[in-house]
Amino acid sequence: MENRLQPHIRIGNEHSAPYALLPGDPGRVDEVAKFLEKPRELAYNREYKTIKGTYKGVPVLVTSTGIGGVSAGIAVEELKNVGVKVMIRIGSCGALQPHLRLGDLVIASGAVRNDGASYAYINKAYPAIPDTDLLFHVIKAAKRNGAKHYTGIVRCHDSFYTDKERDIDKYWSEKGVLASDMETASLFVIGGLNGIKTASILNVVVEKEGELEEGINHYVEKEAASKHGEEKEIITALEAIISYNYLL
């Protein structure tokens, strides 16, 4: 464990906690703060915003990881350096299956490694998977909290705007992959190689193209559904930490 401030997240081990929630978007850190007791900002450098508070008495850090596996990997390494042992991503995703609706949660049981960051660490034969026990706690917490959720494989990517995106999505959709995000694989691989217990919960913010029932889903209703999903993923992650904490 290191006392010095970490170069990117700008916190040291005196600020640490065993648990961290990892949104990509720094704005989501403030949404988590609403559910914590005594939240206080520790640092905000580049895309990395960190707050600390307690949930039902258990100390929790919340650090945004920015967009992509590269910046998420840096956050994972530096949080490990200050003593974090359990990391749960609370992200957003695009659906690859037509039954997924805005605000549904996708709990990743594995990730397709179409990112670059995890590959920089280890050959692609190595699986991107969460910690099994933590995954079960996340699933149980989602059930207890009445969050509509699906558990399965997600695909992690590094690009949004190439001219191949539609074909790539079609391919992985046909293979049964649930949704796309950009950080889950690097969290699972880089965290796993470092002995960190990881899990990833994703809120559906984009439904599968061509499956949208236009006119039924009014824009404001869509916003509300995504917001509701975000709250559900935050509560699910925090409740999973509480039940998991009793085991440590």
Ligand SMILES: O=P(O)(O)O[C@H]1O[C@H](CO)[C@@H](O)[C@H]1O
């Ligand atoms: O909302 P976050 O957690 O950032 O997650 C998703 O949103 C970003 C892309 O818009 C990527 O980071 C992707 O993984």
Ligand SMILES: O=c1cc[nH]c(=O)[nH]1
């Ligand atoms: O479509 C989407 C939405 C969020 N994140 C992604 O990676 N893809």
